[in-house]
Each structure stands twice: as C-alpha cells, then as structure tokens.
Amino acid sequence: MAKLSRVVVTFGMTDQQLSRLTTAFPDIEFVVCTDREQLPEQLQGAEALVGGPLTWELLASCPHLRWMQSNSAGVDRLLTPELVEHDIIITNYSGAQASNMAEHIMAMMFAFARGLPLLIRRQMANEWTTQPPDEFPRLPPTRYFSRFTVELSRQTLAIVGLGQVGRELAKDAKGVGMRVLGSRRRPGAL
Secondary structure, eight states, rough: OOOOOEEOOOOOHHHHHHHHHHHHOTSSEEEEEOOOOTTTHTTOSSSEOOOOOOOHHHHHTTTTTTTEEEESOOOOGGOOOOHHHHHEEEEOOTTTTTHHHHHHHHHHHHHHHHHHHHHHHHHHHHOOOOOOOOOOOOOOOGGEEEESSSTTOOEEEEEEEEHHHHHHHHHHHHHHTTTEEEOOOOSSSS
16 A cells, blocks of 8 residues: 555544654644544545545545545445445454453443442432342352352353454453353354
C-alpha cells in the first residue's frame, strides 16, 4: 500500500489520543468526523477511513479511498458484491478486545453467581435481610457458598464459538476452577 497522507476517523477521540497519533505519524493528516452528513466531504482526498460506515455510494464518491479499518470484529455487513469487487482493503478489530470482552463476561458471571443485581436493588431500597429471595436461582445445597451466592468453581461453562474471545473466556474460567466445554465451527487444533 502506498503512503497515507489523510486518514478520517469516525469515532470520538480525545485531544490526547489525536496528539499521540499526529506525533507518531507526523506526515499523516488525521481528521475526526463524527457527523455522518459531513463524512462524504471529509473523505475527499482521504486514503483511509477508520470506523465507518462504508457504503458503495460513499466509496464511489471517494476515488482516493483504498483502506477501511472497521471498528468492529465482523465485517460481513460491509461485504456487498460491489465492495467485494472493489480493490479497497477492509480490515477489522478481530481479537483486539478479546481479553477485555472475556473479563467482562466473567464479571457478569460473578455478578449473577453472587446475586449482585438483586442485592444492590435491596441495598438501594434499604432492605436488610438474610433470607434468600424467591427469585434467586435455586441450585443443590452443595453448590451454595452461602444463602445468597453460588460458587463458580466446579460449575460447567459451555462456550459456543472458540474464537479469540471464546478462548480467552475459557482460559479465565479454567482459572477460577470451572469445567469448560467448547464448540467451534471447524474442528481441529486451536
């Protein structure tokens, strides 16, 4: 790919983030454009688009555009027949947030296992009781750590899709003592 001179970013950036980019790449003009109506105008002369959206109409009106960095892992929605036939390069963020996503999933699992949403609602309502609520999930008594919580260790987690996020989640879940089962679209070694 030839050298870039103008890159349009379609999501908000702090002044510090923009400054770091311009310092690291002084020969590139970075333009932040969060207004979709101004995007066609801002893309004139740009070789790269970071974010989106990218439509065939937009691409056809920007002859210099040769690269689009999607701000998501999946780009299936972008792959219209016209864009597939075009010589633009489309890249994605696949795996860039795998660890972060896996940690978020683990946080939600812990919140559920510990009954945190319910306990926070009770706290906000100034309800102080030691009785487990009726809506709390019922598991065999050996699985209870206390009346309000369930241990994640020794539980089984099924992960459908062992992409980068699924593999990170499996590693984190095994780290807390969970049994992990996984499936993937194509069998074979990971």
